Amino acid sequence: MEASHLQPEAIASELKRLVEQLQAAGRTDLLLKALGASLLEELRIEAAKPHLSRLLITADFRFILQDYDYLEIELQPVHKAVYLLFLAHPEGIEFKQLGNYREELTRYYMATARWMDRQKILESVNHLTNPLDNAINEKCSRIKKAFSDVMDEYRASYYIISSHTKKHVNGSARIWYERLKVITLPRELVIY
Numbered sequence: 001m002e003a004s005h006l007q008p009e010a011i012a013s014e015l016k017r018l019v020e021q022l023q024a025a026g027r028t029d030l031l032l033k034a035l036g037a038s039l040l041e042e043l044r045i046e047a048a049k050p051h052l053s054r055l056l057i058t059a060d061f062r063f064i065l066q067d068y069d070y071l072e073i074e075l076q077p078v079h080k081a082v083y084l085l086f087l088a089h090p091e092g093i094e095f096k097q098l099g100n101y102r103e104e105l106t107r108y109y110m111a112t113a114r115w116m117d118r119q120k121i122l123e124s125v126n127h128l129t130n131p132l133d134n135a136i137n138e139k140c141s142r143i144k145k146a147f148s149d150v151m152d153e154y155r156a157s158y159y160i161i162s163s164h165t166k167k168h169v170n171g172s173a174r175i176w177y178e179r180l181k182v183i184t185l186p187r188e189l190v191i192y
C-alpha cells in the first residue's frame with residue numbers, strides 16, 4: 001500500500017519496522033542519510049521537550065525556570081540583554097554581524113539596566129558588537145555557566161547560546177559557511 005493512503009500511525013509503525021531492519025543490518029549510516037541532519041535536530045528537540053522547563057521572563061527581566069520549582073537564573077543586565085537579543089532571533093546571528101544589531105542590543109540593555117549610565121551602556125554595546133573584541137564570547141560563557149550550574153549539560157544545551165554552522169553553496173564551486181549562534185530552546189517554551 002502506498003504511504004499516502006496510510007494513517008500517520010500506520011506510517012510510523014512501518015517506519016519503525018524499516019528502522020529496525022536497518023539497525024539489524026548494521027546500517028545506521030543509511031538511516032542517518034535518509035533522515036538528514038536537520039530532521040535529526042528536530043527529533044532531538046522533540047525528544048527533549050518533556051524534560052525542558054518553560055522560561056518565564058518577567059516584566060522586571062527576571063529569568064525563571066517555571067517547571068524547575070520556579071528557579072531563577074541569576075544574570076547581570078548585560079547578560080540578560082545579550083540573551084534577549086538571541087531569543088528574539090531564532091534564526092541565529094553571526095558574531096561578526098553583531099554590529100547590525102547594535103540598536104536592538106542597546107534597547108535590551110537599557111531596559112535591563114534602567115539605573116545604569118547611558119554612556120556606560122553604549123560603551124559596553126560597542127565592545128559587544130566589535131568583532132575584534134572578545135566581550136561577546138565572555139558574556140556567552142557567563143550565560144552558559146548560569147544555566148549549567150542549575151541543570152545537566154544536555155538540558156542546558158537548549159538554553160545557552162551555542163554554535164550552528166550553515167553550509168551555503170553558490171551556483172558555482174563557491175562554498176561558504178555561516179557560523180551562527182543560536183538558542184535552540186523551542187520558543188513556545190518562552191513566556192514573556
